[in-house]
Amino acid sequence: MAFQATVYRILIASPGDVGTERELISDVIYEWNALQASRANIVVLPVKWETHSAPLLGDRPQEIINKQLVQDCDLLVGLFWTRIGTHTGVSESGTVEEIEHFIEQGKPVMLYFSSKPIDPTKIDIGQYQKLDAFRSKMRPLGLIESYENEADFKEKLSRQLTINMQRILDGQPMKPPTKQEQAEQAEAVKSLMKKDSIYIEDYEKDGKIKSFLVKGDTIKIKDKLSKEFNGKWNSSLGGWIFPITRKIEVAEFLKKNA
Template identity: 90%
Template sequence: MAFQATVYRILIASPGDVGIERELISEVIYEWNALQASRANIVVLPVKWETHSAPLLGDRPQEIINKQLVQECDLLVGLFWTRIGTHTGVSESGTVEEIQHFIDQGKPVMLYFSSKPIDPTKIDIPQYQKLDEFRKKMRPLGLLESYENEADFKEKLSRQLTINMQGILDGQPIKPPTKQEQAQQAAVVKELMKADSVYIEDYEKDGKIKSFLVKGDTKKLKDKYLEMGGKWNGSLCGWIFPIARKIEIADFIKKNA
């Protein structure tokens, strides 16, 4: 029988080495819907870039995903094992950028790190080191959970998803934070996640975004940014470029990460 329901979308964010767990997330969500959807008049939908995004030109790939998926989702489940992913030109990886966006917006994040065994000869050491640094930066935010195998992950996710959704059932729906709360959260995230990296930040002036800043650890490439037409702004602590060059500069940062 048909019923009216409020739909909540869960973004599944991860590098490519946790494919089994990505499928398990969908299973857990479908099981939750089978038990709770009609009773609670709530439906939860899993959202993945490979099934919910569409080809589009005119911006960097991750920004297209952000506009098509990230901004529209209500909760994020993030997964990591041995890799952090590929630098986007703005953040350490697409997954990290998605997590950062959710935290900045005050949206719920469920973050999991796998402790499954792996052949040491197959570990990408630089990737693993970056992932370990990211995990340490996330720990003060209290967002971490670990799991030993797929069964352990599914059991923990099922229980924790129920806890998070129970807040909605109890009349405490997911809601965006105030602007002041967003600003405070954004400041914490930037301090934790971007201190040792190079990243891009839009620059708004007179209510319009006509340029952007390249900030972070830019010293080793300062001559290149100057050569590419960047202008250093000491008060903003970054290199200013016109917004039309955002894709080009993001690609340069990605290649030199």
């Protein structure tokens, strides 16, 4: 029988080395719906880039995914094993950029790190070091979880998803924070996650975004930012400023050289 329900979207965010767990997240969500949806009048939908995005030109690939998927989701389940992913020109990887977006918007993030064994000869040391640094940056922001194998992950996610969804059943809906809370969280995230890195930040003026900033440790590339891309250093904003029309080419340059 049909029933009316509130729909919550859960974004599944991860690099490509945890494919089995990505499928398990969908299974856990479907199981939750089978047990709870009609009783609670709540439906939870899994959202993944491979099923919910569509080809489109005109911006960074991750920015297109952000607009098509990320901004409309209510909760994120993120997981890592040995890789962090590929730099987007803005963040260390697409998964990291999605997590940053959720944290800055005050939306809940459930973050898991796999401790499954792996053949040492198959580990990309650079990727693993970046992942370890990212994990260290996440610890001060709240609780993170680890798991030993797929069965352990499914059991933990099932239980912990129920805990978070119970907040909704108890009348504590997932809602955005106030503007002041958003600003405070954004500053905290930037100070933790952007330290000793290079990143892009949109610059809003008079209610419009017509330019962007490149911030962080830009000493080694400052000549190229200035001479090749005509960037202007703005000491009050603490970064190199460019017109928004050059965002894609500057992002590509940072991806290759920063």
